[in-house]
Amino acid sequence: MEKETSKKDIAFYWGAATSSHQVEGNNRNDWSDFEREHHLMPSGLASDHYHRFRDDFEIAKHLGHNAHRFSIEWSRVEPREGEWDEKEIQHYRDVVAALRERGLEPFVTLWHWTVPLWFRDQGGWTSNKAPAQFARFAERMAEALPDVKFWITLNEPNVYTTHGYLRGNWPPGKKWAFMQYRRANHMLASAHKKAYTLIRQKNKNAEVGITQNIIWFSRRSGLLKDFFFNHYFVRLVRGHQDFVGINYYFSDRKTKQYSDMGWPIDPEGFHQALHAMARYKKPLYVFENGIADAKDDRRAQFIHSHIGILQRVMHEGGDIRGYFYWSLLDNFEWDKGFGPRFGLVEINYETQERHIRKSAWEYKRIIESALRS
Numbered sequence: 001m002e003k004e005t006s007k008k009d010i011a012f013y014w015g016a017a018t019s020s021h022q023v024e025g026n027n028r029n030d031w032s033d034f035e036r037e038h039h040l041m042p043s044g045l046a047s048d049h050y051h052r053f054r055d056d057f058e059i060a061k062h063l064g065h066n067a068h069r070f071s072i073e074w075s076r077v078e079p080r081e082g083e084w085d086e087k088e089i090q091h092y093r094d095v096v097a098a099l100r101e102r103g104l105e106p107f108v109t110l111w112h113w114t115v116p117l118w119f120r121d122q123g124g125w126t127s128n129k130a131p132a133q134f135a136r137f138a139e140r141m142a143e144a145l146p147d148v149k150f151w152i153t154l155n156e157p158n159v160y161t162t163h164g165y166l167r168g169n170w171p172p173g174k175k176w177a178f179m180q181y182r183r184a185n186h187m188l189a190s191a192h193k194k195a196y197t198l199i200r201q202k203n204k205n206a207e208v209g210i211t212q213n214i215i216w217f218s219r220r221s222g223l224l225k226d227f228f229f230n231h232y233f234v235r236l237v238r239g240h241q242d243f244v245g246i247n248y249y250f251s252d253r254k255t256k257q258y259s260d261m262g263w264p265i266d267p268e269g270f271h272q273a274l275h276a277m278a279r280y281k282k283p284l285y286v287f288e289n290g291i292a293d294a295k296d297d298r299r300a301q302f303i304h305s306h307i308g309i310l311q312r313v314m315h316e317g318g319d320i321r322g323y324f325y326w327s328l329l330d331n332f333e334w335d336k337g338f339g340p341r342f343g344l345v346e347i348n349y350e351t352q353e354r355h356i357r358k359s360a361w362e363y364k365r366i367i368e369s370a371l372r373s
């Protein structure tokens, strides 16, 4: 007998993720300026997703996804402080509608590292105006998109502040600026908390949280790193999260296989990461997990092994509600430009043609069998 009725009390979301600056094309924000000033490869037209989102979502649907994570480009909707661009807001309404029409649940990120130029010019995340300004943007978006239930305010604040204020290779390009690093973390945490409250006031159904990049530090000597990188920020926003998001790519171990980024492929680290975040006693979502693999000769196995771990942790009692592969499309990989290929879908940047990689069909088979069981 089929157990049909009992099995789907809580939906499990399967999909892929993108972020505005990495796929949309033609953005004008702190990152596009930084690309020019530091002679990096310019993001340019990127994957032209701004114009092709319907076709791209059609592919996602075809690949068996039932959810999709994308981000709103703040610099588009609020190009000058307090001035809302209605045309751009409509664009994101259209994006949400296009997802819904295809049966894909939208998961919206509000900040995936890029900010408007006016926000940068006043000091970016170290300005004490930053939290209120971000919260106002979040509130405006919650108002504009009332049927969006899942809101991710911040993407990986830990990675951003490490690169932006310690390593100096990302905007705002500060090196070992510990005071500013600390200040930016506090401002980001306060921005999240304010946004959390306002989004939930606007939308009683909303579920709001952040997503954090987790590296598994396997050695005892990595304890301090584990605290600062993995837990520090999540602790700053404790009590203001309906879920905890995890983005997992690698551990610090030497392994047999590496991605094109040179990152060790270590599913065991994923096991540890999921357990480490389960301690916050909130539903977990994996909002990013993926591999740069231009030849597509490791991706299927990567997805298999990591989803295997995910299912194991669920059997062990972990409350995991969704898995999003990074990324749906090949895209602009920040300071690395267009070299790394993370997509389920390959992009020919000369023609913008899309080609579905073999591993994407494998992911589809995994999704189908998971939804059946």
Ligand code: BGC
Pocket: 019, 022, 155, 156, 159, 213, 247, 288, 326, 333
């Ligand atoms: C980020 C993505 C990035 C991916 C691969 C994550 O840390 O959220 O924007 O493309 O890693 O490097």
